Amino acid sequence: MADEDGASPRELILEACRRNNTSLLEETINDLKAAASKAGKKPEDHVADTLNTAVDGLGNGCLHIAATYGSSEAIDMLLDQEGIEIDEIDRMEKDTPLHKAVRYTNSLDKSDWSSGLHIVDMLVDAGCDPRIRNKGKLKPIELADPRNTELRKLLQKGEFDMTAGGDVVQEDDDGPTGSASDSD
Template structure:
């Protein structure tokens, strides 16, 4: 383990691994256990928030694969999810990769931050690629909700999912 992280709790090391995209550290933590994948620091940020906002793609994938990972934690300062932070990344390729990973993991595109903005509202310059990824994720989520609807009563009009239309 690097000297920088000696004395830090496993949860603090997890946050550091996410900020630094340190795959060795995250794999070591996963092997040892004893940490909370959804641990929030004083600002309410989780490792997923840091991985998303720093474009730490390697560590991001490991976090998302963890079975207890909450893909939509909300931080305290901005009431932002990792998806809110990812759409703000400056590098277009990195932004697309991080947003795509979060959406594939089931990130909720309808959560609003403290200003009432969804991640789609924050897409810089109306980036068409990111907006298309979000549109597709919303369509998939709508289809998935319709698949779950229990339509045993055979009444017409039930289970249409119309309340989810944009």
């Protein structure tokens, strides 16, 4: 791993996220797991702690950076890590990674919107909350380019799913009669 003169694991993680360098990210995560095992720590906890505390000078975490740069493979790899904080708030704009992903999508040419949609979809699917407001009191959907109807639909669906998630009634399978009552 990094020696005294080299980059720290946190710096390596941030650089891997910035450049979508999955080899570096995987190598750093494996090094963290090995170091945790040697120290008698639970590897998954050590990796999650390192990922969740890796921030740049502006308070952007690894998911923020990956979303800002459209590093979809790095995002996919990060979301596979147990214990990663997916709704982390950055220091400057109070954005979540989902806000950053929407801003990234807006920065693309219309013909490239699908790559941004893929990132937003991954984050929403992982459970990122599209209802969180940033410093400007804006939710991710309120940042979305109004012409990007697919992005807006995806964020609306995510909001609905988060809002209705606890309200969805699960039907019991009571068999052909539909009732557990034996009263006739």
